[in-house]
Amino acid sequence: MKTIELPTAGLVVVVENKLLLAYSKNKNAWYLPGGKIDAGENSVEALHREILEELNLTLDPQRVTYYCHITAPAFGESPNIIMEQDCFLYELNETIEPNNEIGEVKFFDLAMYQDEPAQVPGTLQIFAQLAADKLLV
Numbered sequence: 001m002k003t004i005e006l007p008t009a010g011l012v013v014v015v016e017n018k019l020l021l022a023y024s025k026n027k028n029a030w031y032l033p034g035g036k037i038d039a040g041e042n043s044v045e046a047l048h049r050e051i052l053e054e055l056n057l058t059l060d061p062q063r064v065t066y067y068c069h070i071t072a073p074a075f076g077e078s079p080n081i082i083m084e085q086d087c088f089l090y091e092l093n094e095t096i097e098p099n100n101e102i103g104e105v106k107f108f109d110l111a112m113y114q115d116e117p118a119q120v121p122g123t124l125q126i127f128a129q130l131a132a133d134k135l136l137v
Contacts, residue, residue: 008036009043009086019126022102023096028118030118031123032126034051036050047064054099062137064090066086073089110127122126
């Protein structure tokens with residue numbers, strides 16, 4: 001089976017040693033806010049569009065900083081679909097409102113996340129990267 005890459009963009013918000021995650025009603029799991037990069041978009045453009053759609057938030061471009069790229073199996077998809085995600089740090093000062101497929105948003109530490117019924121491989125990678133970079137302790 002041929003591997004299919006799924007390009008995505010994710011928002012990384014850390015507050016008080018916890019990571020902001022969004023609950024996808026479609027996948028019944030907690031993810032980084034963000035989503036798929038559409039044809040003709042770059043990852044920054046996709047991030048801005050997805051965050052506006054999912055969280056009713058217009059990101060301040062001055063506070064969006066590229067953080068890292070992760071590669072992981074796409075949760076809830078065929079095993080041959082691999083998520084390729086550009087992740088961006090953001091210092092959140094605004095109020096957010098879940099919208100569309102997002103049921104709620106919440107801040108998690110790793111132990112809280114591991115207590116959830118489903119763990120998304122990419123989300124676990126972000127927790128590990130943030131810990132390695134001492135952004136989560």
